[in-house]
Amino acid sequence: MTQNIDRDLQRFKHIVKGKVRGNLRKYVTHGEMLGRKGREVVSIPVPNIDIPHFRHGKKGSGGAGQGEGEVGQSLGPGEPEPGTGEAGSEPGRHVREVEVSLEELAMMLGEELELPNIVPKGAETLDAVKDRYNSVSQVGPDSLRHFKRTYKQALKRQIATGQYNPDRPIVIPTRDDTVYKSWTTVSEPRANAVIIYVMDVSGSMGDEQKEIVRTAAFWIDTWLSSQYRGLQKRYVVHDAAAHEVDEDTFFRIRESGGTRISSAYEKISHIIESRYPVADWNIYVFQFSDGDNWGDDNNACLSILKNHILPVSNLFCYGQVESPYGSGEYLREVRHIAEIFDNVTTSLIEDKNGIYGCIKDFLGTGK
Amino acid sequence: MTISTYRPLPAEIRAIQDEMEAIAASYGLDFYETIFEMLDYEELSMFAAYGGFPIRYPHWRFGAEFDELMKGYSYGLQKIYEMVINTDPCYAYLLSCNSITDQKLVIAHVYGHCDFFKNNAWFAPTNRRMLDQMANHAARINRYIDKYGHETVEEFIDACLSIDDLIDPYAPHIVRAEAKERTSAIRGDETLQAPERKFQAKEYMDSYINPPEVIAKEQHAHQQLLERQQVNRSFPNRPERDVLQFLINHAQLREWQRDVLSIIRDEAYYFAPQGQTKIMNEGWASYWHSTIMTGHGLTDAEVIDYADHHSGTMATSPTRLNPYKLGIELFRDIEERWNKGQFGPEWDACDDAHERERWDKQLGLGREKIFEVRRIHNDITFIDTFLTEDFCRRHKLFSFAYNDENKTYEIESREFEEVKKHLLKNLTNFGRPVIRVMDGNYLNRGDLYLQHQYEGNELKIDYAEDTLSNIQKIWGRCVYLETVVDDIQCLLTFDGHEHQRAPLIKN
Numbered sequence: 001m002t003q004n005i006d007r008d009l010q011r012f013k014h015i016v017k018g019k020v021r022g023n024l025r026k027y028v029t030h031g032e033m034l035g036r037k038g039r040e041v042v043s044i045p046v047p048n049i050d051i052p053h054f055r056h057g058k059k060g061s062g063g064a065g066q067g068e069g070e071v072g073q074s075l076g077p078g079e080p081e082p083g084t085g086e087a088g089s090e091p092g093r094h095v096r097e098v099e100v101s102l103e104e105l106a107m108m109l110g111e112e113l114e115l116p117n118i119v120p121k122g123a124e125t126l127d128a129v130k131d132r133y134n135s136v137s138q139v140g141p142d143s144l145r146h147f148k149r150t151y152k153q154a155l156k157r158q159i160a161t162g163q164y165n166p167d168r169p170i171v172i173p174t175r176d177d178t179v180y181k182s183w184t185t186v187s188e189p190r191a192n193a194v195i196i197y198v199m200d201v202s203g204s205m206g207d208e209q210k211e212i213v214r215t216a217a218f219w220i221d222t223w224l225s226s227q228y229r230g231l232q233k234r235y236v237v238h239d240a241a242a243h244e245v246d247e248d249t250f251f252r253i254r255e256s257g258g259t260r261i262s263s264a265y266e267k268i269s270h271i272i273e274s275r276y277p278v279a280d281w282n283i284y285v286f287q288f289s290d291g292d293n294w295g296d297d298n299n300a301c302l303s304i305l306k307n308h309i310l311p312v313s314n315l316f317c318y319g320q321v322e323s324p325y326g327s328g329e330y331l332r333e334v335r336h337i338a339e340i341f342d343n344v345t346t347s348l349i350e351d352k353n354g355i356y357g358c359i360k361d362f363l364g365t366g367k
Numbered sequence: 368m369t370i371s372t373y374r375p376l377p378a379e380i381r382a383i384q385d386e387m388e389a390i391a392a393s394y395g396l397d398f399y400e401t402i403f404e405m406l407d408y409e410e411l412s413m414f415a416a417y418g419g420f421p422i423r424y425p426h427w428r429f430g431a432e433f434d435e436l437m438k439g440y441s442y443g444l445q446k447i448y449e450m451v452i453n454t455d456p457c458y459a460y461l462l463s464c465n466s467i468t469d470q471k472l473v474i475a476h477v478y479g480h481c482d483f484f485k486n487n488a489w490f491a492p493t494n495r496r497m498l499d500q501m502a503n504h505a506a507r508i509n510r511y512i513d514k515y516g517h518e519t520v521e522e523f524i525d526a527c528l529s530i531d532d533l534i535d536p537y538a539p540h541i542v543r544a545e546a547k548e549r550t551s552a553i554r555g556d557e558t559l560q561a562p563e564r565k566f567q568a569k570e571y572m573d574s575y576i577n578p579p580e581v582i583a584k585e586q587h588a589h590q591q592l593l594e595r596q597q598v599n600r601s602f603p604n605r606p607e608r609d610v611l612q613f614l615i616n617h618a619q620l621r622e623w624q625r626d627v628l629s630i631i632r633d634e635a636y637y638f639a640p641q642g643q644t645k646i647m648n649e650g651w652a653s654y655w656h657s658t659i660m661t662g663h664g665l666t667d668a669e670v671i672d673y674a675d676h677h678s679g680t681m682a683t684s685p686t687r688l689n690p691y692k693l694g695i696e697l698f699r700d701i702e703e704r705w706n707k708g709q710f711g712p713e714w715d716a717c718d719d720a721h722e723r724e725r726w727d728k729q730l731g732l733g734r735e736k737i738f739e740v741r742r743i744h745n746d747i748t749f750i751d752t753f754l755t756e757d758f759c760r761r762h763k764l765f766s767f768a769y770n771d772e773n774k775t776y777e778i779e780s781r782e783f784e785e786v787k788k789h790l791l792k793n794l795t796n797f798g799r800p801v802i803r804v805m806d807g808n809y810l811n812r813g814d815l816y817l818q819h820q821y822e823g824n825e826l827k828i829d830y831a832e833d834t835l836s837n838i839q840k841i842w843g844r845c846v847y848l849e850t851v852v853d854d855i856q857c858l859l860t861f862d863g864h865e866h867q868r869a870p871l872i873k874n
Binding site for chain 1: 413416417422423425426427428429430431433434521525528529530531532533683684685687688689692693762763764765766767768769770771773775776777778779780781786789790793798799800802819823824825826827828830831833834837
């Protein structure tokens with residue numbers, strides 16, 4: 001019998017998920033999730049998951065109530081169910097909040113965008129196996145006997161059977177009382193992939209541009225995290241100079257100044273060379289900029305890119321965000337390179353709505 | 368059919384049941400056999416989600432309801448104490464974690480409901496074998512699911528549920544002579560002879576009761592109506608409130624869809640009297656749990672628990688009249704007035720406050736009167752007949768209205784007439800808009816024309832449009848709804864693709 005409600009509940013949850021999926025683009029492009037980073041579960045408001053009926057609106061509505069108060073006194077803007085007609089029988093149309101894990105959202109995103117499941121180059125995913133003593137067992141070697149638990153168990157038994165004498169508090173464990181420490185084997189998958197996110201935070205990048213970059217980066221990050229366990233991430237921001245920052249800073253920083261993309265590239269190659277030997281690591285680079293680079297810097301950039309970054313990267317993505325000052329030249333340069341290197345992908349993000357397309361451009365290739 | 372998980376009651380509760388049943392019967396309460404079951408909260412929530420029935424057809428809305436009940440419970444926002452369903456025998460469910468005092472109270476309360484179900488006239492046409500019926504509905508819908516697919520059937524149920532309140536709650540009590548003539552107009556085989564509508568009267572009174580000129584006028588009007596219908600081939604002959612029945616009869620549906628729609632309609636009619644008698648039913652049950660508990664049931668140790676629970680049930684909030692509270696107080700008021708003889712012309716004529724205060728003819732008719740009231744009234748006639756000015760003042764009732772400028776609800780009046788008017792208005796048609804089918808062949812092209820009976824309260828437009836979409840799904844052709852939006856008479860239209868709203872120009 002309870003199976004019936006289970007069935008209906010599952011069906012309901014399925015529909016909720018469907019709604020989430022249907023509105024995915026909205027959730028993805030609005031950047032509301034960014035603040036929720038770090039928590040595994042996000043709650044998402046899902047409207048309209050009710051059966052519509054003809055109902056009265058507020059206008060002209062009213063009813064009868066009970067209690068103190070002068071004529072004209074406000075009873076609040078809330079949504080009182082007018083009068084007694086519907087008292088208790090109907091919960092009204094709520095906006096439901098559903099909890100969805102980020103991983104689930106990422107999977108949905110993947111399905112919606114038809115992103116391929118990524119197979120890391122070289123398939124060098126190692127699983128390390130480790131034993132953890134985190135459970136107990138009825139059998140085991142004496143060396144693993146759990147004294148405290150054993151005596152507790154014995155005490156419990158003696159009290160329960162009335163053998164315990166508080167005046168002569170002797171506790172003698174029997175064979176059945178003995179408890180042993182036990183272990184479970186946990187595998188710690190060690191995926192050796194690193195993502196390096198690069199963001200241009202120069203003056204020409206307005207708040208909206210940075211927001212777009214962060215949102216795009218967030219979802220790329222979420223998707224890749226669902227694909228790789230134990231993914232490593234590095235964050236680089238640059239204006240005329242580049243800095244490696246932590247995740248939190250990356251998603252919050254405000255900077256301004258000129259733009260020298262080569263500074264970021266130098267930083268990237270330094271990070272790769274010093275910490276992520278290419279033999280062991282899948283390396284992904286996502287760079288976002290408005291493309292407004294110092295003119296004489298482009299050659300330096302391309303040189304580092306071609307000689308140091310692209311040869312070692314699985315994928316290099318360049319996303320150019322249009323800014324109020326127009327779109328920079330840099331995109332064209334990278335596109336030239338893309339003709340030579342097949343691990344280069346570019347995307348032009350016109351506005352917030354472009355985030356969706358950008359994710360598809362970047363990850364759809366599955367490199 | 369028996370409920371499959373039936374578990375016998377613990378002896379302790381069984382003893383309380385026997386005791387309460389005997390006390391209830393000694394007061395003259397009259398009920399079908401009542402079977403109690405103890406459930407944990409999850410099970411109780413499941414029953415509640417299913418409207419009290421162990422077997423319902425599959426639908427996500429039950430899951431949604433269950434989810435909400437469980438969440439409300441786990442966040443400590445709400446708690447169901449008891450459920451009872453209108454069947455013969457009556458089934459009632461107790462919450463296993465309740466205290467003994469609560470169980471007593473609930474059992475006494477349940478006997479009030481059971482008596483009400485059996486004796487109130489508005490429940491008379493309901494199916495007392497609804498357990499079987501619900502299971503039967505479930506079997507039929509499951510069969511359709513197997514045959515046509517889950518999504519297809521569910522989608523259609525969604526559309527049907529969207530209009531499950533477009534019924535005529537009075538229909539089960541009316542035998543309509545012209546039930547068969549519904550489609551005759553469209554076939555065009557009806558003679559244009561208007562029926563002679565005369566009331567029965569003694570011959571010498573006939574010209575007064577059936578004035579010839581009025582009869583002639585009516586016949587003429589009817590003649591014209593028929594002629595017009597003949598030209599337009601429109602139907603029904605008169606506005607139809609039972610929209611579900613109309614759709615069952617005339618919509619372009621496949622057989623299984625027609626059957627699903629009729630299942631939804633059956634269940635809607637089954638539950639309708641509970642909506643029509645909420646105040647009375649809860650008031651009556653509360654009256655009896657209170658009478659029984661304070662008179663018999665309580666031990667000294669239980670008084671505080673009882674008082675706490677009882678007062679919780681009776682709590683009021685400004686914008687929502689508590690049906691338990693309003694009901695029990697009205698029953699008590701009626702009992703007192705009929706005990707003291709505070710009714711009739713003499714009482715009404717007395718305007719001396721002092722005298723009214725002391726008025727006691729010691730008639731002792733109170734108990735008898737409330738039994739009569741519980742038999743024949745529904746909430747509307749209950750309030751209309753027994754809500755008095757004194758009562759309104761004593762219980763601080765007021766009317767409130769939405770202030771469009773301030774976007775808040777405000778206390779509008781404490782005048783008796785106003786309060787009563789608002790109360791009755793909110794009880795009429797369960798406080799929901801009345802929608803009627805005006806024409807099933809609108810513009811002579813099979814479109815469906817509906818009319819919202821506007822009484823100063825506008826529809827929520829987004830809901831209305833969504834609902835209209837669902838009706839269109841069922842009807843199969845364009846649907847229209849006449850209503851008022853922003854004080855202007857409007858026609859909402861949905862043709863299956865887009866919604867339109869245009870001011871209505873009547874010719």
